Amino acid sequence: MLHQVWVDVQHTLFGTDEAEGSRLAVGASAGMLLATIGAFLFAPAAALPALAGFVIITTIGWVTYQGAIARLLTLLATVLTVLTVFLITVFLFVSALPAFTEHGSGLLLLPAESGEPRWFFWLEAVLPTAETFWNPLSGAYSLIPAIWATVIVTFIAGAVAIPLGLFGALFIAEVADDRLREIIKPGVEVLAGIPSIVYGFIGFAVLNSFIQGSFLDDGASFLIAGIVVGIMALPTIVSVGEDALSSVPDAMGDGAVAMGATEWQKMKSISIPAAFSGISAAVILGLGRAIGETMAVAAIMAAGVGFADPLFDVFDASATLTSLIAVNYGSASESTLDVLFVAGVMLFVIVAGMSIVSQYIERQMKQKLKGQS
Amino acid sequence: MSEAYAHDTALVTEGSTSYDRLVDGAIALSIVAFATTLLALVELVPLGTAGATLGNYFLTLFVAVSGGVGLTAGASWANVVSVTSQRVRGVAGGLLVATGGLTAVAYLTTVTLATLLGFVLIGQALIIGGAGISSRLDIIDTEPDASAGLLAGGAFAVIGAAIGGALGGTVIGFDSIAWLVFPIVVGVGLAVLTIVPREDLGSTIPVGLVVGTLGVVVATAAIGVGWQWNPETLDGGFTGGVVIPLFAAFGALISAWAAAKCRAGFGAPGREYGAFLIINLNALLMVVTMVSIVLFVLTRGATYATRGLTTSALTLLVLLVPLLALATEFARSRVGGGEWNRTVRLVTQIAPLATLGAVAAVITTVLITGNPIEYGFNYQILQNRNLIPRETAITITPNPEVGAVILAVVASVMWIALFRNYGSLRNVGAAFPRAESVRQLVPVAVAGMAALIGGVLLVGPTPAGVPLGSVVGVGVVAAGTLAAVGLAALPVAGVATTNGSIADRTQASAPLFTLGVFGGLAVLTAALLLQPVTGHTPGIAGVDLVAVGALFATLACGLAAGVSAYARRTTTETLQDRLLGEETILGLTGAAGFIALLGLHVLATGSGFTVLGVSVTTEGTLSWPMILQPYIPLGAEPGGIMPAVVGTVWLVIGATLFAVPLGIGAAVFLTEYAEQGRFTAVVEIATNALWSTPSIVFGLFGAAFIIPRLGGNESLLAGMLVLGFMLLPLVLITSRESIKAVPDEYRDASAALGVSQWETIKSVVLPAAMPGVITGGILGIGRIAGETAPLILVLGSTLNATESVNVLQGFQFVAEPPFIINDQLLAASASLPTQVWAVIAAGVSGSPQMGWASAAILLSVVLTFYAIGITARTYFRRKLNYE
Incomplete structure (x- = not known):
């Protein structure tokens, strides 16, 4: 058992290079690196000399056994990358733990105020009420209004982005000729590149007065935030959808066209x-982007936390999970911070989960299509 | 071949009938109405406009359409583009007629835009209904299916339900249960009307009814401009200003769809044309949205961002040099396909060069006549919460001055570009025995100077009484400068002293060209580095020796380039022609290099250099208050956002240094070394998931994990690390993809030659994958440059910062761990995105003009990264495909 582990470690570290000198170089370098990390953790004073030693040994190794040292360095990069991913995930959960243990499921299911659970919360949420759900001073913490706000904004964004995005993907993948595609595809990428704060500033400086004139509303609302977020999620849907449509083997569609189908019939029934x-x-993926969108929402809806009243009132406003963090973090007390971490963990879990699901779906599709072409 | 295809070809060859023209007109009218409603929605053309104002709008539209159609027709005539489709021609003609007709109507009557849109919808309904009925009566030749299909039926059921619901709400109110009858009856009715009759009726009559109803509602002002519906339960409501454009846009869309079906004669081709029209309109809408967002921000920010922009004509000329080089390169390449008209191709090819030449000439006039060019305009500043207009101007001054930084940067860029274009002159020309010994001396001299630098730095300028720094050092610097000038003059001297025709003489001096240029550059660079170490600047009569030397060397190299260019004109031999071309490039390379050294010299010594009235100065000749000044509190002028610009630059540099090596290294290991299995799959999924994680989550992590470990304050370093974490997944993903895309044949071929794995990776795999890695990296950097949410948490957001971080001078060495500290890296900083956020967060006390200008600059920075990335990708892809 131990021997097997040792063989594995050797294999990972040294690869198949059996030369005595290369093993020495890599071993010395890796050992020095471990010493550096150890020093950094337990005796910071010795960290820098140890690091210098690592650099010198690695440089010597680079000159003499470049291949083995290069392999070690790429391994190091991999380990660091994996560690980063791991660290972010674990740390988020650990930071959110205090709030979970303190408020329990109250944050997400049944809010508590000053330690007392509010049993009739859901009834209050449906019926018009003036209660506050988020007031750190009196100890009222509930993420439910923010979750509901996220749901509304994402829903409106989806209503805007999904149809437009799918038509856009069809256009790029099937309708446009090569020259047009060369222009439109980068254009979509540029649309994705416009920083969200720029959208937010447009919303802040221009849309508010427009809303007051045209929607009889006194300020920004879910509707406007949703439309802006929809425009921002559009490029993701277009480019991923276009990838999917383009990965359908040409042979499938050619068969249909050869049988006399029109291009549209081919698209509708094959692609x-x-x-x-x-x-x-x-x-x-597009909806994931919409959920995670922060700055545009924060800039457009600079409002407190509360339920839309009635629940489907798209002209109301409330902070979403993301803008709740962005706006409140600077002035938050210790226990509020913990709650914000719960919001962060929720976002992380939801969006990462959506990403993993979509990756799984894509992989399945690629495998299926591979079998058919 | 199916009949549909026969039909299609017939359309191309035959002239179109009057029915076709009418329906084309309907499609065009829909497009015009759609565009107009979008403009009305954002109130560029208010719905209440009437008479001459409305006429002017439609006239503008008419002129724009004529221009577009005319240019396309001209291009079609010149074989640049080929427009053979009768449908496209028909719609183009329809656009002309529609805009022209609407212009006439607007001028002649007093209807408002809203009413006009209503009548347009009614007209559309009549045309489409008429087309459907005439098709059913077999007046025109079509090929409809038996039914319009369940999909269309379902869609019209939904539309009908919505219309019925609104109708019922108006007639009996939403409160009574009887209201439900309306949506059900109208929805089912429309669905039946769509599905049951033959396709030509089923896809036109419901459209006619819906569009007609919308038209009547709008035209009779049942819903007019002042109409409001403000339900009590909701916070907001709807006004005519929103509802009318939405009605008209929707009506225009479905009538365009129906008219397209009519035009293609229903059946499968009809459905195709209808669907394609909608898809195309949608794509157009997306492009228009994107362009208008970008243009809107840029124009809004333009005045504030460019206020007080002043530059000397000479600076502009220097900045034009790389552009001229690019334009020349473009003029040398062939553009367009073989079917292009010869003249058109030629014009396209030389147009950029000619334009830049004209600009350069205008700027030179400023320099010669001494009259500045000024463009004056107004901008607004915020004072005591009031916006106050101020006058300012963009100016080109006739000063014959150029800043050393600009000169050095431009010359270095040119040097790199020219050096990359230079091939090799090895083994060309005659052997000069003495040149060989000089060649061996040059490295020795450079090494000697390097040793002297090291010596002075280690033991001080006067070890044991020997004036190593002052006397010896200055002497060496002077000697090195003279030697460099002598080396630079070698090519011309070689040409002058040998015999034969000028082309032969120049070719024979090739070894002197390489020796002169590279040797001279090396020696002068060494002398330049030695100079500040000695603490003295050798000069004669107040003029710095190194600068004069660089100038003479530049002239010598320029002369050499000129001679070889002239010699090239006299030769007819292909090989000689190419070799002389290489020598010209080499001469220019030398000139660019020496000018860069001149600029660096002025920068290093801090004293300007003037010759013949032309100066290289240390003070900037470019004054751009928005970018080059910090905020000036309580000043008459508001200053700029330099701290934010500097902060963003450092953030991008830091994040790149952190993420790119790590990402590429990990990608190499995961793709080349690791076994492809569960581990790599998990890493891939995890990095993809991390890539789509909301940026605010990274901010939380940074604020709670990194900041406490870096002293507990919001800091630049924390910002760099957090942005680096965000960039890492993208670099890893794109690098992996491009490394995977390198064909296995490459690796196999390399392995078959006995090359080790690492050597293969280094010299085969990585070079082949580099384009993809670089492009992905640039796009990722563009994305993080605009990232705001995490920076608010880890960098803080400051409005009107007055000091920029000075990272380079912040490094300090201390005697205790961790030995190197940099308080600048650990201090908070401004950055472009947080600057914009600070304006928003400041509410009424934030200057909106400053906000727009910051947003415009941020957008330009990000879009520049994207433009570079996308251009690089296109370039590399073309190179891969055609070479």
């Missing part, structure tokens, strides 16, 4: 059904 799972992955 879209074949790429359907890929398109749904695009939609999932």
Whole structure:
């Protein structure tokens, strides 16, 4: 057992290079690195000399056994990357733990105020009420209004982005000729590149007065935030959807055209059904982007936390999970911070989960199509 | 071949009938109405406009359409583009007629835009209904299916239900249960009307009814401009200003769809044309949205961002040099396909060069006549919460001055570009025995100077009484400068002293060209580095020796380039022609290098250099208050956002240094060394998931994990690390993809030659994958440059910062761990995105003009990264495909 582990470690570290000198170089370098990390953790004073030793040994190794040292360095990069991912995930959960243990499921299911659970919360939420759900001073913490706000904004964003995005993906993948595609595809990428704070500033400086004139509303609302977030999620849906449509083998469509089908019939009956799972992955990813959007929402809806009243009132406003963190973090007390971490963990879990699901769907589709071409 | 295809070809060859023209007109009218409603929605053309104002709008539209159609027709005539489709021609003609007609109507009557849109919808309904009925009566030749299909039926059921619901709400109110009858009856009715009759009726009559109803509602002002619906339960409501455009846009869309079906004669081709029209309109809408967002922000920020922009004509000329080089390169390449008209191709090819030449000439005029060019305009500043207009101007001054930084940067860029273009002159020309010994001396001299630098730095300028720094050092610097000038003059001297035709003489001096240029550059660089170490600047009569030397060397190299260019004109031999071309490039390379050294010299010594009235100065000749000044509190002028610009630059540099090596290294290991299995799959899924994680989550992590470990304050370093974490997944993903895309044949071929794995990776795999890695990296950097949410948490957001971070001078060495500290890295900083956020967060006390200008600069920075990334990708892809 131990021997097997040792063999594995050796294999990972040294690869198949059996030369005595290369083993020495890599071993010395790796050992020095471990010493550096150890020093950093337990005796910071010795960290820098140890690091210098690592650099010198590695440089010597680079000159003499470049291949082995290069392999070690890429391994190091991999370990660091994996560690980063791991660290972020674990740390978020650990930081959110105090709030979970203190408020229990109250944060997400049944809010508590000053330690007393509010039993009739859901009734209050449906019926018009003036109660506050988020007031750190009196100890009222509930993420439910923020979750509901996220749901509304994402729903509106989806209503904007999904149809437009799918038509856009169809256009790039099937309708446009090569020269047009060369222009439109980068254009979509540029649309994705416009920083969210710029959208937020447009919303802040221009849309508010427009809303007051045209929607008789006294300020920004879910509707406007949702539309802006929808425009921002559009490029994701277009480019992922386009990838899915393009990965349908040409042979499938050519067969249909050879039988006398029109281009539209080919699209409708061959390309879209074949790429359907890929398109749904695009939609999932786009919605994930919409959920995670922060700055545009924070800039447009600079409002407190509360339920829309009635629940479907798209002209109301409330902080979403993301903008709750962005706006409140600077002035938050210790226990509020913990609650914000719960919001962060929720976002992380939801969006990462959506990403993993869409990756799974895409992979399934690629495998299926591979079998058919 | 199916009949549909026969039909299609017939359309191309035959002239179109009057029915076709009418329906094309309907499609065009829909497009015009759609565009107008979008403009009306954002109140660029208010719905209440009437008479001459409305006429002017439609006239503008008419002129724009004529321009577009005319240019396309001209291009089609010149074989640049080929427009053979009768449908496209028909719609183009329809656009002309529609805009022209609407212009006439607007001028001649007093209807408002809202009413006009209503009548347009009614007209559309009549045309489409008429087309459907005439098709059913077999007046025109079509090929409809038996039914319009369940999909269309379902869609019209939904539309009908919505219309019925609104109708019922108006007639009996939403409160009574009887209201439900309306949506059900109208929805089912429309669905039946769509599905039951033959396709030509089923897809036109419901459209006619819906569009007609919408048209009547709008035209009779049942819903007019002042209409409001403000339900008590909701916070907001709807006004005519929103509802009318939405009605008209929707009506225009479905009538365009129906008219397209009519145009293609229903059946499968009809459905195709209808669907394609909608898809195309949607794509157009997306492009228009994107362009208008970008243009809107840029124009809003333009005045504030460019206020007080002043530059000397000479600076502009220097900045034009790389552009001229690019334009020249473009003029040398062939553009367009073989079917392009010869003249058109030629014009396209030389247009950029000619334009830049004209600009350069205008700037030179400023320099010669001494009259500045000024463009004056107004901008607004915020004072005591009031916006106050101020006058300012963009100016090109006739000063014959150029800043050393600009000169050095431009010359270095040119040097790199020229050096990359230079091939090799090895083994060309005659052997000069003495040149060989000089060649061996050059490295020795450079090494000697390097040793002297090291010596002075280690033991001080006067070890044991020997004036190593002052006397010896200055002497060496002077001697090195003279030697460099002598080396730079070698090529011309070689050409002058040998015999034969000028081309032969120049070719024979090739070894002197390489020796002169590279040797001279090396020696002068060494002398330049030695100079500040000695603490003295050798000069004659107040003029710095190194600067004069660099100038003479530049002239010598320029002369050499000129001679070889002239010699090239006289030769007819292909090989000689190419070799002389290489020598010209080499001469220019030398000139660019020496000018860069001149600029660096002025920068290093801090004293300007003037010759013949032309100066290289240390003070900037470019004044751009928005970017080059910090905020000036309580000043008459508001200053700029330099701290934010500097902060963003450092953030991008830090994040890149952190993420790129790590990402590429991990990608190499995961793709080349690790066994492809569960581990790599998990890492891939995890990195993908991390890539789509909301940025605010990274901010939380940074604020709670990194900041306490870096002293507990919001800091630049924390910002760099957090952005680095965000960039890491993208670099890893794109690098892996491009490394995977390198064909296995490459690796196999390399392995078959006995090359080790690492050597293969280094010299085969990585070079082949580099384009993808670089492009992905640039796009990722563009994305993180605009990232705001995490920076608010870890960098803090400050409005109107007055000091920028000075990272380079912040490094300090201390005697105790951790030995190197940099308080600048650990201090909070401004950055462009947080600057914009600070304006928003400041509410009424934030200057909106400053906000727009910051947003415009941020957008330009990000879009520049994207433009570079996308251009690089296109370039590399073309190179891979065609070479």
